[in-house]
Amino acid sequence: MIQFFHVYKQYFRSNEALSDINLSIERGEFVFLTGASGAGKSTLLKLIYKEEEPSKGQILIDSINSTLIPPARLYKLRRQIGIVFQDFKLMMNRTVHENVAIPLLVRGEKKAAVEKKVNSTLALVGLSHRKRYLTSHISGGEQQRVAIARAVIGNPKILIADEPTGNLDTELSIEIIRILERINASGITVIIATHDLNLINLFPKRIIKLDKGQLVLDRPSEAGS
Amino acid sequence: MKFMLHAVQQALTNILRNKTVNFLCLGIIAFTLLVPGIFNYISFNLDRYISRLSENIEAIFYLRDGSEGGEVERMMQRIQGNLLVKEVGFTSRDAARAKFAREFPELQYILAEFSNSPFPASIDVRFRADARSVLQIESFIRDIEKNGIIESVQLNLDWARKIALIKKFASFAGLFLSAILLIVSIFIIFNVVKINIFYRRDEINILRLVGATDWYIKTPFLLEGLILGFLGGTLAGGLLLAAIKIFPVYAEFIFNIVKQLIDFRQLPLRIFWELVATGSAIGLFSSFISLRRFIRTAPK
Numbered sequence: 001m002i003q004f005f006h007v008y009k010q011y012f013r014s015n016e017a018l019s020d021i022n023l024s025i026e027r028g029e030f031v032f033l034t035g036a037s038g039a040g041k042s043t044l045l046k047l048i049y050k051e052e053e054p055s056k057g058q059i060l061i062d063s064i065n066s067t068l069i070p071p072a073r074l075y076k077l078r079r080q081i082g083i084v085f086q087d088f089k090l091m092m093n094r095t096v097h098e099n100v101a102i103p104l105l106v107r108g109e110k111k112a113a114v115e116k117k118v119n120s121t122l123a124l125v126g127l128s129h130r131k132r133y134l135t136s137h138i139s140g141g142e143q144q145r146v147a148i149a150r151a152v153i154g155n156p157k158i159l160i161a162d163e164p165t166g167n168l169d170t171e172l173s174i175e176i177i178r179i180l181e182r183i184n185a186s187g188i189t190v191i192i193a194t195h196d197l198n199l200i201n202l203f204p205k206r207i208i209k210l211d212k213g214q215l216v217l218d219r220p221s222e223a224g225s
Numbered sequence: 226m227k228f229m230l231h232a233v234q235q236a237l238t239n240i241l242r243n244k245t246v247n248f249l250c251l252g253i254i255a256f257t258l259l260v261p262g263i264f265n266y267i268s269f270n271l272d273r274y275i276s277r278l279s280e281n282i283e284a285i286f287y288l289r290d291g292s293e294g295g296e297v298e299r300m301m302q303r304i305q306g307n308l309l310v311k312e313v314g315f316t317s318r319d320a321a322r323a324k325f326a327r328e329f330p331e332l333q334y335i336l337a338e339f340s341n342s343p344f345p346a347s348i349d350v351r352f353r354a355d356a357r358s359v360l361q362i363e364s365f366i367r368d369i370e371k372n373g374i375i376e377s378v379q380l381n382l383d384w385a386r387k388i389a390l391i392k393k394f395a396s397f398a399g400l401f402l403s404a405i406l407l408i409v410s411i412f413i414i415f416n417v418v419k420i421n422i423f424y425r426r427d428e429i430n431i432l433r434l435v436g437a438t439d440w441y442i443k444t445p446f447l448l449e450g451l452i453l454g455f456l457g458g459t460l461a462g463g464l465l466l467a468a469i470k471i472f473p474v475y476a477e478f479i480f481n482i483v484k485q486l487i488d489f490r491q492l493p494l495r496i497f498w499e500l501v502a503t504g505s506a507i508g509l510f511s512s513f514i515s516l517r518r519f520i521r522t523a524p525k
Contacts, residue, residue: 049434072439079436089431106437108228154436 001027002048002158002189007057009043009213017043019213021057025191027157030184030221032200033193035210041193042086044210045160048191049081050074062157079107082151082188084161088143092136096127096146099135103154121153125179141172148179158189165196173199228441235445236452239421247453250417254457254504255464257406262465262500264399269493271392282352284366285379287345292374297348300374304350309362312351318342345376359389407507410457414511418450422519443516447509454508458501465500 002025009018018040025031033041046052047059050066059066061077069077082103090099097118104114122128125145130138135146144164151159161180165173177192177199184190194200200207204222208215240247286304288297297315305313316324321344326333336343352362363382370378422429432442 051434075433075436075438078434083434089427089434091428091431102432103435105231106432106435106441150435 001025001060001062002191003058003060004044004047005058005060007047007054007059009040009047009052010055016055016213018047018054018210021215023208023215023218025189027189028184028187030181030190030203030205031192032203032205032207033191033210034195034197034200034207035216036195038212039210040213041195041210042162043213045083045162045191045193048158048160049083050077075106079103079154080157082154082156082159084144084147084151084159084164086163086166088147090135090143090146090150092134094135095131096122096133096135096138096142097131099146100149100153103150107154117153121149124152124182125149140167141176144168144172144176145179148176148183152183152188156188158191159183161190161192163194164192165194165199170198174202177203228444232444232448236448239425239445239449240452243421243424246417246420250413250453251457251460253413254410254454254507255460257410258458258461258500258504259464260406261399261403261503262461262496263468264395264403265496265499266465266469266493267395268392268399269496271395282362282382283380284350284352284362286348286350286369287376287379288347288374289376290345292346296374297346300369300372301348304348304369307365309352309365310350311353314349316347316349318344318346321345321347359386407503410507411511411514414450414453414508415515417453418446418512418515419519421449422446422515446516447512450508450510450512450515451505452508454504454506454511455501456504457508458504461504462497462500465496 002023004021004023007018007021008016010016021044033044035041043052047054048061048066050069053067061080064077066077091102100118100121101114104117109117118131119128122131125148127142127145127149130142130146135143138146144167148161148164151161159180164180165176168176173196180190180192181203206221207217207219209217209219286300301313301315304310319342322336322342325344326336359382366378366380369375429442
């Protein structure tokens with residue numbers, strides 16, 4: 001469970017990126033985080049995986065106050081969260097297999113186990129045939145799926161995706177969301193930041209809307225209501 | 226074990242990936258270590274030379290006329306008790322006269338003028354060979370000289386003083402130059418590791434975000450510095466060895482005195498390992514400092 005209590009975030013000499021955010025996301029939920037560019041979506045996500053610290057307020061991840069986690073223990077939090085970045089953050093000079101395997105390698109998992117999990121995860125995102133390709137040699141949509149595979153291979157409790165369909169056409173975007181739905185079905189909490197309202201309307205999920213750093217809408221999942 | 230293997234593999238890959246920078250760095254480390262290596266080698270040889278000469282150090286304490294046998298005996302025991310002393314002997318006045326007659330038979334007519342021996346009795350002391358003991362020997366002799374039964378002392382330590390001075394100068398110059406070059410070396414490795422970190426900052430950031438521990442990220446960089454330092458030290462040792470093999474050919478013609486002072490036959494293993502150990506330590510230390518700075522300033 002993710003809980004925000006009166007969370008504020010202000011960057012140096014600028015307006016508040018987030019202002020008095022209170023929200024709660026239950027385990028296994030699928031949430032669209034939406035709002036215009038600069039509304040604070042990425043900042044909110046960064047606060048969850050602790051790339052940023054709140055200026056004020058508390059953030060609880062599974063009842064643990066994330067602001068109190070010391071830097072040396074941060075890896076424990078990060079291993080519970082899979083992240084799909086807006087710019088993918090892939091190692092372009094490595095193969096698809098190598099990129100996807102990284103979260104397992106940093107945990108010291110055995111080679112055979114890594115191989116097995118990489119194969120099943122690549123099958124999940126439909127990229128088994130690209131396994132040995134250099135990441136720089138595959139398309140943008142495929143790179144997006146590599147990023148998703150890397151995010152879920154460590155079996156995280158939470159999956160965060162920041163504009164995962166930003167550079168993709170509608171067809172590919174729907175395909176990506178369907179993959180994320182499948183991942184959510186296995187019990188992983190999924191939070192997707194997107195400003196694509198057409199896409200949101202296609203999927204009856206919970207919507208949290210930000211505007212100028214403030215939470216202006218929190219609409220429950222239509223399927224659940 | 227698996228983690229270390231991965232880290233070593235990663236470090237070697239990084240070194241090969243940035244060949245130009247790393248090989249340049251390797252050359253500079255080797256050069257900066259070669260200089261202290263040369264001074265260390267010269268100092269080692271001067272020590273050996275002083276040791277060889279020290280085997281012949283002899284002091285002759287001439288005794289005052291009328292010194293009593295008991296006093297002389299106590300003095301000899303006191304001298305013998307010192308760890309620097311190898312041998313103590315007593316030469317009576319008559320023995321000194323006999324020795325003179327034996328060594329200078331053509332001057333025997335002079336002795337005929339004297340009814341008693343004109344030579345004083347003496348305590349003859351030979352010292353143990355130890356280059357470091359020249360100053361101690363001198364101090365010991367000055368101490369014994371103060372005793373009332375000693376008339377005078379015959380000793381020639383001028384050569385030893387001069388060699389000791391040269392050695393002191395070589396050690397000081399070596400230390401000074403080494404200190405400067407070691408700082409340069411640390412600075413260079415520090416920056417090479419910094420450049421490597423900069424090249425790989427995105428990768429480091431990704432590793433952090435997928436849950437890598439700080440040590441998982443840091444270890445390959447630390448090993449990179451260690452390997453560069455180790456190879457630099459080994460190269461410096463190799464260059465020193467090559468110089469030792471080549472230099473005597475010229476030295477024989479140009480600096481005959483140098484050839485006498487320096488035994489070019491071998492590079493002591495101690496100096497070689499010191500170079501390797503120093504190189505490795507510098508590499509490890511520099512990359513550690515560089516990483517500490519990066520870890521402090523990088524986003525979490």
